[in-house]
Amino acid sequence: MSSVDSPVIIIGAGMAGLTCAVYLKQAGIAALLIDAADAVGGRVRTDVVGGFQLDRGFQILLTAYPEARRLLNYEALELQRFRSGALIRDQAPNAAAQWMTLLNPFQEPFSVFKTLASPIGTLSDKIRIFELMRRTQELPIDELFRQTPTTTLALLHEIGFSDRMIERFFRPFFGGVFLEDALITSSNFFEFCFRMFFSGDAAVPASGIGAIPAQLAGRLSPAQIRLKTTVSHIDGQTVVLDSGESLTGRAVVLAVDAAQADRLLGVPTASHSELSERLFNHTTCTYFAAPRSIDPPAIPAKKLLLLNTHRSSAIHNIALMSDVAPAYAPADQTLVSVSTQGLETVNETALTERIRLELMEWFGADARHWKHLRTYHLPQALPAYPPVVDTPTSIHQPAVHKPLKLSESLYQCGDQTTYPSLNAAMQTGREVAELIAAH
Numbered sequence: 469m470s471s472v473d474s475p476v477i478i479i480g481a482g483m484a485g486l487t488c489a490v491y492l493k494q495a496g497i498a499a500l501l502i503d504a505a506d507a508v509g510g511r512v513r514t515d516v517v518g519g520f521q522l523d524r525g526f527q528i529l530l531t532a533y534p535e536a537r538r539l540l541n542y543e544a545l546e547l548q549r550f551r552s553g554a555l556i557r558d559q560a561p562n563a564a565a566q567w568m569t570l571l572n573p574f575q576e577p578f579s580v581f582k583t584l585a586s587p588i589g590t591l592s593d594k595i596r597i598f599e600l601m602r603r604t605q606e607l608p609i610d611e612l613f614r615q616t617p618t619t620t621l622a623l624l625h626e627i628g629f630s631d632r633m634i635e636r637f638f639r640p641f642f643g644g645v646f647l648e649d650a651l652i653t654s655s656n657f658f659e660f661c662f663r664m665f666f667s668g669d670a671a672v673p674a675s676g677i678g679a680i681p682a683q684l685a686g687r688l689s690p691a692q693i694r695l696k697t698t699v700s701h702i703d704g705q706t707v708v709l710d711s712g713e714s715l716t717g718r719a720v721v722l723a724v725d726a727a728q729a730d731r732l733l734g735v736p737t738a739s740h741s742e743l744s745e746r747l748f749n750h751t752t753c754t755y756f757a758a759p760r761s762i763d764p765p766a767i768p769a770k771k772l773l774l775l776n777t778h779r780s781s782a783i784h785n786i787a788l789m790s791d792v793a794p795a796y797a798p799a800d801q802t803l804v805s806v807s808t809q810g811l812e813t814v815n816e817t818a819l820t821e822r823i824r825l826e827l828m829e830w831f832g833a834d835a836r837h838w839k840h841l842r843t844y845h846l847p848q849a850l851p852a853y854p855p856v857v858d859t860p861t862s863i864h865q866p867a868v869h870k871p872l873k874l875s876e877s878l879y880q881c882g883d884q885t886t887y888p889s890l891n892a893a894m895q896t897g898r899e900v901a902e903l904i905a906a907h
Contacts, residue, residue, distance in 0.1 A: 475500045476904060477707050477717035479699050479732065482510020483890055484882040485723030486684040487539060487897030493688060495905040500717070501688070502707065504698040507678075508685045511849070512890070514676030517841055518757075519798040521676040525753045525846045526787055526807045529680065530661075532668025534609065535894035540683060546674035548793035551771040552665070554641055556588060557764070557830065558777040565829070567764065569772070570637055572666055589633030596627055604663035612663075613656050613887065617855040620658040621651035640775035640785065647749035647809045647850050649779045654855045657887050664891075670773075674795050680890075702732050705877045719904050722880040723897065725848065729880060747884075748848040751809045754823055755841040758802040761791065764830055774830075782808050782822040783830070804838065814845040851888040872900050879903065 476492055478485045481503035489499040507513065513524040529536060531547065552572035559565040568588045586594075604612070618626070620642060624634050634651075643649040645661055673679035685693060698710040702722075707715045722729045726747055730736075763769045774786040787805040790797035797803040806823050820840050827835035870885040881896035883889055 475717050476719045476721060477502065477715055478721040478723050479503075479702075479707065480510065480723030480728075480882070481505070481508040481681075481685070481693060481695070482723060482882070482893065483512055483681055483684075484893040484897040485510075485721070486681055486688075487535075487894045488721055488723060488881055488901045489692065490539065490684050490687050491898050491901035492904060493692075495901065497901075497905060499688075499692060499721075500715070501693045502697050502699060502709075502715075503693075503695055506696055508693065508695070509678050509681035511846075512677055512681050514678030515842070516676075517755075520755070520757060520801075520803050520841055521789075521793075521796045522755050522803075522842055522844075523672070523677040523753075523805075524844050525751055525849055526785070526805050527677045528670045528672055529677070529890065530664040530668055531671055532664045533889070533891035533894075535891045535898065539894060539898075540680065544683065545679055547669070547671040548674055549669040549671045549771075550773060550787075550792055552669065553772060554637070554775050555764075555769050555772045556636055556640065556775045556777060558636060568636065588636045590630050592628070593630050593633035596629055600627065600662060601666050604659045605667065609660065609663075612659055615656055615659075617654045617656045619652045619855060620646070620655050623655035623658065624651070636777050637775075639779065640777050641773075643779065644773075644775070644785045644807060644809070646853075647751045648852070649810065652854045654853050654887075657853050660887070661889075672789070672793050672796075674793055676796070699732060701734065702878075719877050719879060719907075721900055721904075722874075722878070723882055725851070725882065726884045729884075747852060749809070749850045749852050750811060750845075750847050751807055751849040752811050752814055752819065752846065753844045754806045754808070754820060755843075756804040756806065756827070756838040757797070757841055758804055758835075758838045760800070760802065762788065762802055762804075762831055781826055782806075782819060783826045784808055786830070803841075811845065812847065814843065816843045816845075819843065851884045853888050872896060873903055876907075 475498040478489055478499050478501045481501045485501055486508060489501050492499045512527065515522045531542065553570050556568045556570065557565055558568065568586050570586055570588050624638055639649055639651060642658060643651065646653040700708045700710050702720055705716055705718065705720060707720060722732060769788060771792050776783050776785065783806055785807045789803040789805050820843065824836060870880065872881060872885060873879050879900045881900040883892040885896050886892045
């Protein structure tokens with residue numbers, strides 16, 4: 469029975485917490501969201517800086533995500549779509565850069581011959597991509613995740629992709645998705661991501677990625693969200709705030725990351741650096757303002773993600789955000805997003821200068837004068853998701869498929885309980901709401 473006086477208390481107003489609250493409201497159950505931040509969204513946030521919309525790290529919505537399609541209003545988000553594929557830069561020592569294009573022929577049928585002729589991989593590699601498309605579409609998503617996993621790299625070798633295809637496409641593209649270049653992420657998650665990329669679009673809302681959590685928050689009453697509110701600990705059904713205030717609900721939901729959940733539950737944790745290394749993959753996003761629409765010399769990059777095969781560089785991938793979503797920048801300027809992954813600490817000045825020098829190699833000398841807008845270093849950008857090796861001969865799915873119900877009155881949700889993605893955050897938020905409603 470719904471009770472406004474003793475609502476469900478959700479700690480964390482990220483995508484999992486917001487989703488849980490929205491589904492609870494649909495079931496007639498009041499929920500109170502508590503978050504220490506100054507706005508909803510968790511990792512999914514957008515800042516406005518000098519007329520530019522800066523997402524906190526390069527983020528996209530895959531429109532094929534089942535949970536996003538189920539709950540979000542895509543039309544209201546005014547989704548702006550990337551082209552399906554990538555423009556890839558490869559440069560051998562003492563040689564000119566080589567530009568290669570790989571496009572999704574299912575979305576751009578006339579690109580099939582260009583894709584087949586691309587030097588990214590062999591003809592056999594291109595045929596295997598079509599086979600991978602078929603393979604990833606066959607199984608229901610739940611069944612896909614129940615397969616015995618290996619690493620992404622091992623699966624690619626098992627399928628028969630050449631080293632050239634792996635180094636020129638899979639490592640730069642999916643290394644950017646997973647935020648780790650070794651491709652040790654679970655093969656099951658790779659197959660899920662591959663399916664999502666090729667069966668839908670990669671898009672951003674016209675007003676920034678933060679419009680997604682804002683849309684969900686808009687379905688709740690303002691009284692249901694308390695921001696700038698830090699939780700000290702929980703005691704059964706009571707949530708104790710740093711201010712000393714206590715709140716009691718009929719159920720408590722932890723919609724926070726694993727480290728925060730451990731802290732609130734009083735579970736001993738490793739040091740911050742150990743947690744960051746063990747539980748998360750890192751990324752750094754550096755934004756620049758360019759004075760006009762730009763492309764690499766003689767290579768049209770309109771609405772394509774730009775990848776760098778040389779992963780020791782400061783530039784791992786580039787997105788010309790305002791080419792995809794014009795409202796991301798003032799009318800006479802271009803917003804350039806540069807992603808660098810794997811950095812545990814960042815000297816912002818040194819990194820910015822290093823990126824500038826590399827941008828000049830990509831776009832010409834004018835890049836030296838592009839204005840640096842902001843750098844986001846995200847040491848906890850994405851939960852790590854490798855397969856776990858229990859014995860020398862057996863590999864099992866990571867021990868992150870955690871139970872959503874911890875006790876009769878305590879629940880948890882978020883992508884740290886399953887696989888790392890917005891879809892998983894929303895799925896677990898919905899599933900917790902359904903558990904509470906059924907109880």
